[in-house]
Amino acid sequence: MVNLTIDGIKVSVPEGSTILQAASEVGIKIPTLCFHPDQSIKANCRVCVCEVEGNRLLQAACAMPVFEGMVVKTRTPKVLEARKTILELILSNHPQDCLNCIRNGNCELQDLAQEYCIRENPFEYKVRGFAKDFSTPALFRDQDKCILCRRCIEACSVVQSVNALGLEGRGYNSMVVPTLGKALIDSPCVMCGQCIHACPVGAIGEREQIDEFLAAVANPDKVVITQIAPAVRVAIAEEIGMMTGEMPMGTFVQGLRQIGFDYVLHTNFSADLTILEEGNELLKRLKEGGTLPMFTSCSPGWINFCETFYPDLLDNLSTCKSPQQMFGALAKTYWAEKMGIDPSKIYSVSIMPCVAKKFEAARPEMNDSGYQDVDLVLTTREIGRLFRMSGLDFSKLPASDFDSWMGKYTGAAVIFGASGGVMEAALRTVYEVVTGKTLEDVNFAATRGITGIKEAAVDLDGTVVKVAIANGLANARKLMEQVRAGESPYHFIEIMACPGGCIGGGGQPITKANVKRVERIEAIYAEDEGLPLRKSHDNPEVKTLYEEFLHEPLGHKSHELLHTHYHPKNKKFL
């Protein structure tokens, strides 16, 4: 242990700790901007500088390791002046449009400007003048707001191994740009949106579509329906000042009705459906020698990644659409029929933890219903804004139930929101189909958790199925390299583009640390545990769907509406 003094307070920390870590042990919060708890130390913003006795230079608290007898002062006049000057420098180069900015109220630079009482800036306000990049349907970039902390580059290259972002130029002219300085759509970007979480300010965000939603609600001819992804409920609470997981489902449904949805249904329904289709697809490939390992296909960021970097392995992907898109196709066919509603009037909105879903919904082939299957995707953050706009007090709202035919779900669907959930849900069904026995303990602990790559071998009464689960695309890449080399030992691989799974998706409340992802994961499994039905094939509405409409998994109707094909993206520069 190393003993030092910070602001007169004695503290003991393990060897190798930084001043920042030591300070937090004794309740001293040193301000940071480029620091990220789950990334490498950058020490480039210099906001966290402190005085260290014996050193003329101020030291960055995030990087400076402690030594025995170190005497640190974190708020001398010299330090405060340095921090304020550095903030003034950054702010004088930063667009002054907090009022209009997508991160207004949730911005690390704004917080610091407040904490350091920056009332006037001695430096002349001068913005660099880049054009905003709206080239992808999922996210936008506003380079003028970039403070060059480089957290997005690390998220994109190290965590996701996509490498769509890098640096250009030197000095005052340096900037974070997509590959070769091109528009984002021409880079390898898979639209996972992890860069959005990494960004401390409003330099990257989702393509906000609240106006489209409000226009649809205002349109008397439109029947506005919604589906909610399983990862949304646990996190929406965070958008309105509640604790993770604290928003009861019934209250959430009521809230959605209040902001204008005519019918509230659930993606969980189609998640259960996906298990029936995909589980049977896996069994078919296992029996008939189809392409193995089979990959799951519900994560559009992952699909983009596969189409970009592994177009030679597209046949391994399950042909199942994602639950969002299965829902979309059925809503304007099966559901419209059941409800006696003209499908041309249905405006189908999905609420997703994901920004890549905005791209997925707009894929030209996603129109098997005869219309664009999903008309609009709103992220958890956008719903949060709509709730705040509507001034709802969720502590007082009465609960409401989902509407019929596509609103019931099991615990197996809920766990889709966490990494390993799709696999566990599939195993719960596949076990019973293959063995003909009842699965007593539905919990497959080996599939759970935030670990990047997990594996399990499941004994289905003699048939051993080897599975792997990856979350985060750098981890996915490791498994894909194995498959490409012909060395993959697995039969079935679940891949989710985002660390932790969809609960950490690009559309979720801004997620500043992996501990938050872990919290959301715990809430997901708690929800599953509390549900009466926990196996997808027990979903009564799914049973009805097959009885009345689809007739059998992988049947003709299913192939028409619930399955799809993929295309190499042929990106020129990777």
Added chain:
Amino acid sequence: MDYKEIIARYDGKVGGIIEAYHALLREFSYLPEEAIAEAARVFKLSTAEAYGIATFYSMFSVEARGKNVVRICESAPCHVAGAADVVAALERELGIKMGESTADGKFALEFTECVGQCQATPVITINGKPYLDVSPAQIPAIIAEYK
């Protein structure tokens, strides 16, 4: 020589992308996109990283420019020795402004910071070769060597 062949000569040199870029510059005078992507592939970097390296260093350019790169030093010692007059002479002789290339693709005109010939200011370099104690009157003859 083909850009792939040029880069291939540096394959295996750890951290050798900068050497490869210099070799490409001797051939093409700038770094085309395809060459940057190929260098990325050979040195196991992303194209984004390879581009970040190409755009960091003053001697590299990712935009096409004149074959003969004429640089004039603008650091303080050359500045006080009358670099501004040499700049004017260069712009006159080549018919372009600082930062531009001639229409026939023969010359590019750029500023450089100190090139370490401060005993003989002002200094210009052409394709890295220094010309010392340069006066505006000497410019036409110097440029003529490369026409």
Added chain:
Amino acid sequence: MAEEMRIVLRNYGKIDPLKIDDYLAQGGYKSLEKARAMNTADLIAEVKKSNLRGRGGAGFNCGMKWSFAAGAQAEQKYVICNADEGEPGTYKDRLIMENDPHTLIEGMAICAYAIGATQGYIYLRGEYPFLVSTLNTAINQAKEKGLVKDFDIEVRSGAGAYVCGEETALIESIEGKRGEPRFKPPYPPSEGLWSKPTIVNNVETFANIPVIIEKGADWYAGIGNPAYPGTKVFTLTGDINNRTFFEVPTSTTIREIVFQFGGGIPGGKKFKAVQIGGTSGAFIPEALLDTPVAFDSMSAIGATLGSGATFVIDESRDIVDVATRIAGFFEHESCGKCAPCREGTARTAELMEKINEGRGSNKDVALLEKLGTVMSYSCLCGLGQAAPAPVLTTIKHFKADYEAKFV
């Protein structure tokens, strides 16, 4: 009368740099042989005792630096020669490499033996492409003669980035990346090139080593200023009669450099200021000319010895204009990684331009002082820390010149 003393330039003009036999005839490579016969601890102790301090500008005790690397445990270590010489006004390392490349190779080889390194690099600035073949010829000749056993040297080129003179930025550049400095600790002797123990020393520092081994630490420590002994090469430029170079003991004063060796100001004009150490050095007024050039005595007057570049300006010069051009230099050369330097150098240049063009006021000068002071202790590396010095020292010593330009 102060006198030149040529140690690093001992062979200047006496040998053909492309002929290793000339170097050998002058006693070359005998020191390497002598060093290899010593045990490494004694060798390092000798270098430490000489009190040779880095000639690139940081002035750290050379032997002490080597001892850190020698003590580190690793299966690979590196010796790097910093031949980036980007400091405007400086060309001393070019002189050494152009005229006596073997002194550099011998110095590096002695270091390699001392710390246990088998691989070396010379990071040669991109602006000296004409020296690549000179260095490679010398390296190959030494190899062929079997003089540098177990130690390979590779020449790597810079590509026009002053910041790559900073040792960790230089290391990043050899690793094939953007030349952006790393935060320290860790320091290169424990974690440097590809995270291995690495010694980075300046050309001039290495050039001293063979002579120290030959003549002994005590001899060297007795030359010039005791706290910073030996000689230093000065390159003179600007308004000076002898626009050339000299190697003098470190006890020499600035006045002697400018007026004796430099021959004073041309055209009978009066001296105004001299900037020593390069473009990040302090501007020194007439009143402080009797300061010895050694590291610590310069420090005492708020100046640095740096690279030994000596840039003189006379009474007719607009010193605000000169400082403005220098501010432009730093804006151009900032690597952009850390906020106070990236933004601070740009703002400094902007404010200097404003004042230089006659649009400035006292408020702008006060802001430059505050900004420069904050940068000098908050920036990530030496570039940002030293960049404000020309502006701060000209404001301090030549305030009237600034005021004369106010709106």
